[in-house]
Each structure stands twice: as structure tokens, then as C-alpha cells.
Amino acid sequence: MNIPNINFIHAYRVAPWRVQRQWIGNALLLVVVLALVAGLYLNVTSRTAIAGREIQDLMSAIAISQQTSSDLHTQLASLTSASAMEQRARLLGFRPVTSEDLQYLVVPGYVAPEPVNLSSNALPQLSALTIPPEYNQSLLDWLDDRIASRRAQ
């Protein structure tokens, strides 16, 4: 009773068009997997490249900002230099004080000014101490590493 069915299934299984489809399907699967890996690799490397460029841009911006800040600081110091301030004071009608002009008053609780203190909070850490290899290795670098470590073993 079942013999014809068995024959039909066997015939279906060994049908040449079916074997071809299996091969094509496998090949397509391989292509898709490769395309996925390549796409992923391209995506990661392009993002790494962009991040690298952004880091360089930011470093440049930091350097420019620091330079500008120093420049402005120095300009401000020039504008308030001893000679500049004296000249401005004289133009405004002031004259240097003499001991005859002074009257000393005892002010309870007065504390004489102390020399300047330029302490500030410690600067934030601008970079990680170490960057794990996962963040700077390409796929090929990683493969190289793995092969090299295998060989070493």
C-alpha cells in the first residue's frame, strides 16, 4: 500500500531541480552572511573613522581655546599693567597718595589681605588611561591577533 508513496518521496528528494535549489539556497545564504559581515565591518570602521576625526577636531578645538584664553589673559594683563593703570588714573585726575593724605583707622576684625591663592579643582581626566583593544582593532587586526596567539600556543 505504501510502496508508491515511498517511491514518490524518493523521486522528489533526488529530483535534480531540488538539488540545484539546495545548492543555490546555500550559496545565497553564504552570500548574505558575507554581505552582513562586510556591512557590519564597513559600518564599524566608518564609525571609528568618524570618531577618530571628531577626536582630532576636538583636540584642535581645545588647543585653540586654550591658546585664545592665554592670549586674552595676557591682553587683559597688558591693559591693566602698572604703567597703563597709572596713566589712566592720572588722566582721571588722580595723583599718587602720600603719607600725609593717609588716616589709619582701627577696624575690629579687619584681616589684612593675604597673597594670592591660585589653587583650583584638579583638572578632569581628559583621556582614558588605556583604551581596550576592542575599541581600536579592526576585524583583520583581531583575526591577526587570534592567529598569532594560536600560533604562540
Add this chain to the structure above:
Amino acid sequence: MRSQYARRVQVLTGAMLLIALAIIVQLTRIQNSPEAAVFRQQAENYAYEWKTFYPNRGEIYDRNGRLLAGQKTVYEIGVDLTTVRDPHAIAFAVSRELGLNYDNLMNVIQNPPEGLSYLVLADFVDAQKALNLQELKRALQEQASSGTLGGLTGLQFKAHPQRSYPENALASNILGFVNREGKGYFGIEENYDNLLAGNPVSVLIPTDPNKAYEIPRVPDGTTMILTINRDLQAAAENILDKALLEYGAQDGTIVIMNPQNGELLAIAVSRRMDLNNFWNYGTIYHNATEFNPAISKTYEPGSVLKILTMAAALDTNTVTPATTYLDTGSVLIGGVTIQNWDRNPWGVQNMLGCMQHSLNVCMVNLATQMGANNFYTYMDAFGLGHLTGVDLAGESAGRLKVPGDSDWYPVDLGTNSFGQGVAVTPIQMMAAVSAVANDGRMVTPHSLFAMVRDGRQYNVPAQFAGTPISEQTAKTLTEMLAVSLEAESSLALVPGYRIAGKTGTAQIPVNGFYDGSQTNASFIGWGPIDDPQFMIYVWLERPTSSPWGSETAAPVFSEMAQKTVILLDIPPDFIRQQIASQ
């Protein structure tokens, strides 16, 4: 028909597989060939490059936070020879803006050295001039028809920092300067060059932009806060300049120090240089000692050294203030007759009169009585002939001949006792006399108040250089000097404040003989004597209006002291006594 197609496909597939296999074999062969190793090595050589990150040089502030040395942006202007479109336009614009020679510029742009693709035309160009050129380049680019390049295409600008001194020549002798290679010369800039410059960091940077790399943290150079008070420094320089004119002196120096801790508050010298134009050094100074004579230039101090002789005599109990002697106007020592400054006898004098009238005969007697061994032991303890250790580059040690030296003669004991035949610097005298002002403890003069690194400030503690005399000797001598000044109504007196001090008038040795017509006039004093806040040393070289220190250096001291008490907020004695009594 169908089997024919199948056969063709199989053949074609086989051929393609063979080709693919051949490619793979060839790839593998190339990858493992000896040439591949060479190329791999070359690639590795170019894969990374060493990059050095230079820190910003540390800034220098005065004690009140006024910037004395900072950074400003300047530009390197160059041409990218591969993109130059119009060399004439570049040469014309640059020559016009920077004052360079047009022909020379044309020549270097058109005939650059072999193998160069970038050529520096000018460096350390002022920001404003670079900005003008940048705007001109932009304007020419905008005027150029679409799709073409502007006339200044190829002209490039690179900004970088340069040392800048906002106070120009103020305190130039203290600060020193930095040359274009970043090396410090003189003063603070040389003495603390390594700290100010910081540590450059070299790192391997991948040339492949796809690879991320660690950003090195390059801390700026250490920032310095000086003990100098900018306003006091400016006042000292003004007063010194006026004094040089008024008394016709060739050169001069004013040093102000806190005798209790050695903090230098101001050091004014007559020859100063705009540090932003440091290349004028050769036209202003003839030798290095002229940059900061207060620490570098040695001279015979004359009578101001009598303070040290009297201190030694009191400390060894050779005399007391009440001890008397008969002044005959001259004394014989080592076969040489020593006379008083006026060549007159002063009769019976006690030690107060000895200091008040600055009697050479008295000093020779004291040195003789205490003996050469005692005298030179004390002078050595006061630091004569030794570096004080002041933290400014270029200090001289001076010279104190002692018994046993080939050029020491017995007469030197006599002449040394009143400041002749001994070479000192003003800073040495300040350090030595600080022992008298500071209860016997001698300070080490210093100009660094604090260092700032990584946002933290480290204050520099005061350092002491020994205790050459006792506290009692110091107090006794201080009182003697104060009374001496008051008794002779010295021009050095400061209304409202009790001060102690001593004049000095020293003949200048020229070719082994003392020139009677030229003197070094000086005055060293401190106050208020019950709580000394300042010690001032005035040295005028070769004054022409009067040779005497009492008529030239003493009034300059008084003017400087009056300015000092105002700027340092030191109330007069009676106010301080009121406060103390409350």
C-alpha cells in the same frame, strides 16, 4: 540539447574555479614571499609616527596675582608650494604687510630649496598682521570668478604661542626672558626653566585615521607666584630713575625684602629691558652682571659693612654700647695708617658715637681687639664670600680674603672692618644684615612664593641661613643704629616710623688704587624696628651731586620707605601701639 548546456556549464564552472584557485594561490604566494615581508615592514614604518606634544609654558604672577609673564598667539606664515597660484601676489602682500623684501620673497617662492613642498616666509608674526593677511586672502578669494582660485592661494597661517610680558620692562631683571627656542635666560625664567617649560610627551600616533589612539595628557608647565609686589616694584623703579637724575648717578639698585622671612618684595635696577624685545639685550647690557646687579655685581660696600663688624664685636663681648675709646683720627695696622672718613680725630667716643659718625678708626680697633680669627669667623657666618642661594640665575659669590690666602695682608683686617677690600653683592648685604633685623636669624632671600601645578598651589616655606649672632646682640645693635639715625637727624628717617640703618660711602678701586673722586653711595635700613616688615638697600654708583651716602642714598631710602609703608599697609608706630594695647 539540455545535456550539452549542462556540459558547457560544468566546463565553465571548472574554468572559473581554476581561475579562482589560481588567484588564491597567487595571493597566498605573494603574501608569503620575501618581497611581501619588505613591503609589510615598510607599511609598519609608515603606520605610526612619533608626535611630541609640548606643554604651555607656566605663567608667572606677582604675589597679588598680577600676570608678569604669559603667552600670546603669534603666527607662522608660509606657502604651500604645490598650490601656489600667483607668487607675485603672495610676495607683494607679505612684503607690504610684514615689511619684508619683495625680491627676496619672490626668489624663495620661485626657487625653493630642493624637495620642499612648504616654505616658511616669516615666523612669530603679530596676530593683527596675520589677521590682515588672512582677510586679504579671503577678499581675493571672494573676488575671484567662480571656479578659480584667489591670488593668495597657497599662503598658509599656523598659530602658536609665544612668551609675552604684559608689564614690558617692569621687573625685567627678576623675570629674565625666554628666547624663540623656548629656553629661559636670567632670573626666574632661567632658574626655574625646567619647571616652567614642563615635560613634553612623545607618543606613537597611528597614521590610519580609522584607528583611535590615546590622547596624551600634557600638563602645562608649572605656574610661579613670586614674592614680588608689582606695585612696589613699579614704585621702586620710578624712585630709582628719579634718584639717578637727581644725584647724577651712573647706575643704581634698590632691593626691598621682608627681613623676617627673606621674601624679596622688589628689586629695581637702572638698566631694564622690554622683555618682549629681548633681542635688544646686546645693545642694553655689556656683560651678564649688568642684567641684575643686585645679585650679580660685586663691589666694595664701605661703611654699611660696619654693621657686621659691630655685631661681631658686641656678640663676642669685645665691647658694649657704652664702651669708650679715644679716637685720634688715625690708626696703624699692618704697616699702613688708616684714617677716618674726614681725616679728623673725634676724641672720646662710645660705640654709639662710633656708629653715628661712622668712624673707621673705631672699626679697626674693634677688629684688632676681637682678633682676625673671630672677625673672619663672623664674616663667614654672615655669608660673605658665599652664595646666598637666592633663586635667581646669575648670582655672584663675592670675595672675602681670609688669613692664609696668598693675597691677604694684615692691613686687610683693618680695611675689611669698614668695608674696604671685600667684594659683596647687594643681596649678600641684605642677607647678612637680616640677622640684625631678625633677632639674630639670617634669612635666605628668595623670590618664589608658591608654585601651582595641576591646580594645586604649593607655598614655599621661608628658609634660614643660620644664626650668626645672638638675639640680644641683634636687639642692642638695632637700637644703636636707630638712635644713631635719630641723633644725627638723618635724611633717611621716615616720619611716624622708627627705623634702623646705616649709610655707606665707598671709594672705588681703579687699577689697584682708590679713585678719590668716585664713590659707591649706599644705605641699608629696616623698619619698623619692633616688628620689621621691610628692609631696603639703596646703592647709587658714582653719584656726582655729592659723593656721600648720607646725602644721596639716605634720602632715596626715606622716599622708598615712605612709599613702602603705604603700599604694604603698615600703619605708623603709634597706631600699631594703639592696636597692641587694645
